[in-house]
Amino acid sequence: MSPELALYDSLLENCEVVMDEIYSRCSENMPNFGVKNGCFNDSLKKTARKYLFKENNKPTSDEIKTFLIEIQAEDLFMAMACSNGNERAWWEFDQNHRGYLERVSRHLARSEADAQDVVDTVYVELYGTRVVDGERVSKFASYSGKGSLRGWLRTIVWHSLVDLHRTSHDEVSLDEMTENLGEGLAHASFAEQNLGGEETMLDQITIDRYRKVTVSAIEDAFANLENHEKLLLLYYHVDNLKLREISRLVQEPESELRSWFQRKSVNREQNPDTKIHESTVMRWLEKTYGKVLKYFKNDLQTQAGLKSEEIGICMQLATKDLANSSLYRNLLKR
Amino acid sequence: MNSKGNIKKDNSQIAFLIDGFLKVRSTTSVLIETHLDEDSLNAFIEGQLSKVESQPIINHLVGCSFCRQVTAELVKLELSFAETDPVVSQHSEPTKVSEVINGLFSRLFGNTTGEVFAHQEPEDEKEDKKDENN
Numbered sequence: 181m182s183p184e185l186a187l188y189d190s191l192l193e194n195c196e197v198v199m200d201e202i203y204s205r206c207s208e209n210m211p212n213f214g215v216k217n218g219c220f221n222d223s224l225k226k227t228a229r230k231y232l233f234k235e236n237n238k239p240t241s242d243e244i245k246t247f248l249i250e251i252q253a254e255d256l257f258m259a260m261a262c263s264n265g266n267e268r269a270w271w272e273f274d275q276n277h278r279g280y281l282e283r284v285s286r287h288l289a290r291s292e293a294d295a296q297d298v299v300d301t302v303y304v305e306l307y308g309t310r311v312v313d314g315e316r317v318s319k320f321a322s323y324s325g326k327g328s329l330r331g332w333l334r335t336i337v338w339h340s341l342v343d344l345h346r347t348s349h350d351e352v353s354l355d356e357m358t359e360n361l362g363e364g365l366a367h368a369s370f371a372e373q374n375l376g377g378e379e380t381m382l383d384q385i386t387i388d389r390y391r392k393v394t395v396s397a398i399e400d401a402f403a404n405l406e407n408h409e410k411l412l413l414l415y416y417h418v419d420n421l422k423l424r425e426i427s428r429l430v431q432e433p434e435s436e437l438r439s440w441f442q443r444k445s446v447n448r449e450q451n452p453d454t455k456i457h458e459s460t461v462m463r464w465l466e467k468t469y470g471k472v473l474k475y476f477k478n479d480l481q482t483q484a485g486l487k488s489e490e491i492g493i494c495m496q497l498a499t500k501d502l503a504n505s506s507l508y509r510n511l512l513k514r
Numbered sequence: 515m516n517s518k519g520n521i522k523k524d525n526s527q528i529a530f531l532i533d534g535f536l537k538v539r540s541t542t543s544v545l546i547e548t549h550l551d552e553d554s555l556n557a558f559i560e561g562q563l564s565k566v567e568s569q570p571i572i573n574h575l576v577g578c579s580f581c582r583q584v585t586a587e588l589v590k591l592e593l594s595f596a597e598t599d600p601v602v603s604q605h606s607e608p609t610k611v612s613e614v615i616n617g618l619f620s621r622l623f624g625n626t627t628g629e630v631f632a633h634q635e636p637e638d639e640k641e642d643k644k645d646e647n648n
Contacts, residue, residue, distance in 0.1 A: 231557070231567045239566075250562070280595075287594060327557035331592070335552040335559075338588060398535045407569075410576045417536045418579070419586035428593050431561060466525055473528040495527050502534040 188233045191244055192225045198245045199224050206257040212268040213261035223260060224248055227324040256325030262306065263320035277333060284337045298340045302333075305340070387497065393484035394494040400483070401475035409468045416465060423458035423465075430461075546578040555581070559588050 199221040207215065232239055232247050239247070261269030281299050289295035308318035323332050402410065415421040415429075480486045480494060550558075550571060557563050558571045575582045 230553075231563065234566055234570065237566045247564075284591065284595065288591070322551065322553055324553045324557075326553060327560040327562050331556040331560050332552060334591060334595070335556045335588060338584070338591065339552060394531075395535075398531055402532065402535065402539075407572050407576050411572055411582075413532060414536060414540075414576065414582060415586060417533045418540045419583055421586050421589060425586075425589050425593055429559065429561070429589050465529075469525040469529050469532070472532055473525060476528060476531075495531070498531050499527055502530060 187238075188229060189225075191239070191241065192228060194241050195244050195248060196221065198248050202248065202251075202253045206253050209254060210257055210261070210269070210272075212266075213257060214264060214266045214269075215257055215260045220257065220260065223256060223325075224251060224253075227251060227256075227326055230324060231326055251325040252328055253325060255329035256323065259320040259323040259325070259329060263308075263318040265307075265316070265318075277330065280330060281333055281337060284334050285341070288338065288341050294341070294344060298337060298344060301344070302336055302340050305336070390490070390494045390497055391501065393480060393486070394498045397476045397479035397484070397494075398472075398498075400479045401472045404475045405468065405471060409471065412461075412464060412468055413472075423461045426461045427458055540579050546574075546580070549578065550574060550581045550584075555585060555588065559585055559592060 200217065202224070203217050203220045206220070207213070207217075228244060228247060232244065258269055258273060262273050278299075281302060282295065285295040285298045285302075286292070289298060305319045308316045308320075310317045319336065323329065402413075405413070412426070415426055416423075421429075477488075477491055480491045481488075486494065554571055558568060558575075563571065575585060
């Protein structure tokens, strides 16, 4: 065992009391599920190793305890019992979650038959058909309790449906698969800019140079953003998430995407549970655009040595090119 | 940028540029072979991860259009179901899991495979039963 792993294990051992408390609570609420204390604690440790112990992160005992307390312990307890094949747990699982699984499946599938196929397949996968070293491997074993069991099931159904479509249609793109969700095409509705006549006065060599440095500057500007800012732009512009949907993604007060964007907000410090509205996400986008613009102009000034009038011409050219799709071709040639 | 009006106009232009750039970039992304598992995807979507926990996931999502699209679709899906009450099944008696699974296999493959999915009683349940008999 590496010194790092040994350190993690000793940190976890210091938290056995917390784990035992969580176990007692769960087994009191679900007395017939047959989950053993040691197995449950091992599962909690596995979750901590997966999410908490990362390179360059040495959590304190208090941080580990908080992490353990925040785990969806009852969901994990049920998943473990189902994984072991406990009848009572399966019955409760079926009572509590089958209806939801069916509704999610119907919502996503193109036909009732497909929906039923997916639910059946998910049940079989959850029970487990693979046997390794004489032990049946249940899909439940991959649930860590970090998110809700219901959310995890939704993800399983979604993947199962993608697999079903791929099997029946060879390769189907995710776009095609999800088109029945009613999402439109790109929703960024930027008005076409009113172009001036400057470019008509420029020779082709200058225009080509402007195009080249513009593409390079936009690439550099995007590359200089922090990853959570890149993700925000990608969700909005490429994956077509609406502001309302992005606000959902950051709804949890503990969401780190949310905290990154709000790290300097006085309002957040005073009201950490405040709901994130679409207008807030729009403001984040505006801020990110502002940052891209700053980097973009700075790149054109410092790297390409352009003056502010020339930068204006670059933007107009690029806007026009995008409207005609020629900038796309230029990008693809690179 | 001397006035608010100019900031808005510039932002609108840069948004238009970034929109085009990102759409092209997404068609030329490098294929990533390792994807996020369901557990990580769900924990991220539900906002259950701390900064340390979510950083590698965000880094992955920026580079992996497949996983990002999965998260985007799951967010849409979650939102569709967010305001719906949980549905409880109408069964009144516990059903044997082995029966349920065998039933499913009959439907999927047209025969039963009961011997493969024979229910294994956990050791402690066996002991409980022994105690009851004694």
